[in-house]
Amino acid sequence: MTKHVAPKAKTTAATFAKELQEHLKYTQGVTPEQATTADVYVAAATAVRRHLMDSWMQTQHDMINGNTKAVGYLSAEFLMGKQLENALLNAGLTDQFNKAVTKLGFDPKAVIDA
Numbered sequence: 001m002t003k004h005v006a007p008k009a010k011t012t013a014a015t016f017a018k019e020l021q022e023h024l025k026y027t028q029g030v031t032p033e034q035a036t037t038a039d040v041y042v043a044a045a046t047a048v049r050r051h052l053m054d055s056w057m058q059t060q061h062d063m064i065n066g067n068t069k070a071v072g073y074l075s076a077e078f079l080m081g082k083q084l085e086n087a088l089l090n091a092g093l094t095d096q097f098n099k100a101v102t103k104l105g106f107d108p109k110a111v112i113d114a
Contacts, residue, residue: 011051011093011096012096013095013096013099013100013103014100015096016047016093016096016097016099016100017099017100017103017104019047019050019100020040020043020044020047020100020101020104021104023042023043023044023046023047024039024040024043027042027043027046028042028043032104032105035104035106037106037107037110037111037114038114040101040104040106040111040114041084041111041112041114044084044088044097044101044111045084045087048084048087048088048091048093048097049087051091051093052087052090052091082112084111084112085112
């Protein structure tokens with residue numbers, strides 16, 4: 001059986017906070033002081049997506065060029081809703097997110113639930 005472990009991100013909390021501030025400014029068009037919880041959510045989701053893209057692109061390459069099969073099943077009763085918390089875990093950025101969001105003056109749980 002394969003053991004799955006969240007990757008260790010090389011990004012520090014300070015670096016992630018800077019990424020959040022840049023996304024607030026350039027994606028959301030607000031300063032950290034003007035930002036709402038929803039603005040921070042979008043900035044965090046955009047920052048995390050960037051961290052996940054290299055792995056996702058490699059997976060897509062492997063799926064296209066390899067001898068692989070995929071099975072898909074979608075059931076409405078099992079839709080998972082928002083995925084920021086899961087994406088943070090998969091990117092190994094949960095601690096960095098918590099520290100960065102707190103440094104910006106927001107509650108990490110409120111941002112995840114936004």
